[in-house]
Amino acid sequence: MADKYLELVNTGFTKNLAKTLGLPRPSILRRHTPGAPLVPGPVLLLGNSPASQGLSDTMLGWGLDVRRHAVGEGKIGAIILMLDNVAEPGELSEPMLAAGHALRQLAPGGRVVSFSRPAGGTDAPAQAAARQGIDGAVRSLGRELRGGATANGVVLGERVDATAPSALAALRFLLSGRSAYVDGQFLHVDSTDGELPADFEKPLAGKVAVVTGAARGIGAAIAKTLRRDGATVVVVDVPAAGDALAKVANQVSGTALQLDITREDAGAVIIEHATSRHGKLDIVIHNAGITRDKLLANMDAAKWNSVIAVNLESQLRMNEAFLAAGLPGLRVVALASTSGIAGNRGQTNYAASKGGVIGMVRASAAGFAARGGGINAVAPGFIETDMTARIPVATRTVARMLMPSLMQGGLPLDVAEAIGFLASDSAAGINGSTLRVCGQSLVGA
Numbered sequence: 001m002a003d004k005y006l007e008l009v010n011t012g013f014t015k016n017l018a019k020t021l022g023l024p025r026p027s028i029l030r031r032h033t034p035g036a037p038l039v040p041g042p043v044l045l046l047g048n049s050p051a052s053q054g055l056s057d058t059m060l061g062w063g064l065d066v067r068r069h070a071v072g073e074g075k076i077g078a079i080i081l082m083l084d085n086v087a088e089p090g091e092l093s094e095p096m097l098a099a100g101h102a103l104r105q106l107a108p109g110g111r112v113v114s115f116s117r118p119a120g121g122t123d124a125p126a127q128a129a130a131r132q133g134i135d136g137a138v139r140s141l142g143r144e145l146r147g148g149a150t151a152n153g154v155v156l157g158e159r160v161d162a163t164a165p166s167a168l169a170a171l172r173f174l175l176s177g178r179s180a181y182v183d184g185q186f187l188h189v190d191s192t193d194g195e196l197p198a199d200f201e202k203p204l205a206g207k208v209a210v211v212t213g214a215a216r217g218i219g220a221a222i223a224k225t226l227r228r229d230g231a232t233v234v235v236v237d238v239p240a241a242g243d244a245l246a247k248v249a250n251q252v253s254g255t256a257l258q259l260d261i262t263r264e265d266a267g268a269v270i271i272e273h274a275t276s277r278h279g280k281l282d283i284v285i286h287n288a289g290i291t292r293d294k295l296l297a298n299m300d301a302a303k304w305n306s307v308i309a310v311n312l313e314s315q316l317r318m319n320e321a322f323l324a325a326g327l328p329g330l331r332v333v334a335l336a337s338t339s340g341i342a343g344n345r346g347q348t349n350y351a352a353s354k355g356g357v358i359g360m361v362r363a364s365a366a367g368f369a370a371r372g373g374g375i376n377a378v379a380p381g382f383i384e385t386d387m388t389a390r391i392p393v394a395t396r397t398v399a400r401m402l403m404p405s406l407m408q409g410g411l412p413l414d415v416a417e418a419i420g421f422l423a424s425d426s427a428a429g430i431n432g433s434t435l436r437v438c439g440q441s442l443v444g445a
């Protein structure tokens with residue numbers, strides 16, 4: 001739901017006033033509406049990759065209007081840059097400049113998505129330079145787009161084609177309104193694993209999912225989004241949040257499990273509840289988390305240890321239980337934070353726990369993959385919750401100025417959409433990675 005400021009700067013007389021005063025004028029973002037078109041107009045496919053034809057055929061099959069050249073003056077819904085076969089920096093010029101030429105036609109809420117390869121240490125230097133250059137170019141382009149448009153990329157492992165299931169799923173996610181607050185990011189597809197859902201509106205049909213910390217905030221949004229996408233949902237929170245938890249369980253027609261996740265046997269309790277009530281466990285979302293902010297000079301052991309215990313050690317212990325139980329195909333998504341990447345004053349304990357989550361998923365990927373599953377993290381930036389709504393308008397406006405790309409915080413729903421995508425079987429080729437949902441800003445909790 002858009003807040004008052006967003007409404008004011010986008011409508012009528014106050015829109016013109018905001019323009020005259022030079023106030024930041026964030027756009028209302030294009031978010032997923034069931035049944036809505038994937039993109040707001042034709043798709044322009046640029047670049048000379050041999051994979052272009054196959055990708056074009058697939059997108060035509062999705063009902064998209066695919067063009068190989070910009071034509072006329074009409075709006076374009078998305079620009080796809082096929083850069084997966086560039087061998088030297090000189091090859092970037094033509095497709096990048098062609099994209100630049102078409103940008104004026106990009107519709108509000110439009111998308112730019114690149115396909116590229118990882119720049120490895122054993123590549124020829126010119127090839128690695130070109131590949132890494134794409135990263136910088138796409139992130140910079142993200143900062144130039146307006147009207148809620150975003151630029152992101154799919155990075156294909158050496159033996160993965162642009163039409164591999166997870167590459168297509170990543171493309172669909174990035175084109176869609178589900179990625180509204182994902183900007184300047186790259187999804188790495190490392191294997192040809194995964195399959196696209198039979199019904200793109202219900203990618204989690206038949207799945208049983210557990211969401212921790214689901215009594216409120218981002219956790220409640222995750223539970224609702226997984227339910228919308230077809231999953232049966234178990235919501236978990238501390239006994240003290242029991243009433244709110246029961247409400248969320250009702251809203252998602254799921255079951256509630258009152259549990260402190262720092263308990264030694266939390267993993268076993270979760271498995272027992274999911275299997276006895278719903279027959280299996282397919283998805284776990286490690287969302288429960290706490291902050292106990294203090295400058296390190298004033299930090300006490302209780303504040304440091306409780307944050308590490310809830311945000312990180314509990315997840316490590318539950319994952320061990322899940323792996324030991326040998327649950328087939330289990331997909332796990334853990335909540336990190338941009339604080340764990342960029343650091344945040346007063347959050348050494350929290351950033352240690354969230355940086356820790358990023359390391360944990362990277363090192364746990366092989367273990368989950370061995371049982372046909374996977375584990376990834378989502379790192380939210382500044383997410384507008386009840387808490388941020390209480391920040392005075394002036395302070396919030398300044399915070400938005402520090403977010404030059406989209407000029408606004410994200411919503412819990414935006415985090416939930418990224419989690420829903422990574423939890424789906426179609427994302428099986430993505431493992432051990434962390435996706436930022438931050439509107440290309442490093443400000444966040």
Ligand code: NAD
Pocket residue numbers: 212213214215216217218219236237238241259260261262286287288289290310335336337338379380381382383384385444445
């Ligand atoms: P929140 O405080 O609103 O909700 C967290 C929930 O976790 C609460 O319901 C709480 O009762 C539950 N919880 C805490 N300790 C628990 C325990 N030991 N056992 C079971 N449940 C427990 O937080 P939120 O803003 O919705 O954040 C959710 C997640 O997203 C957290 O991991 C947080 O670190 C992360 N995150 C949030 C933001 C943001 O801007 N809000 C940004 C980055 C990351």
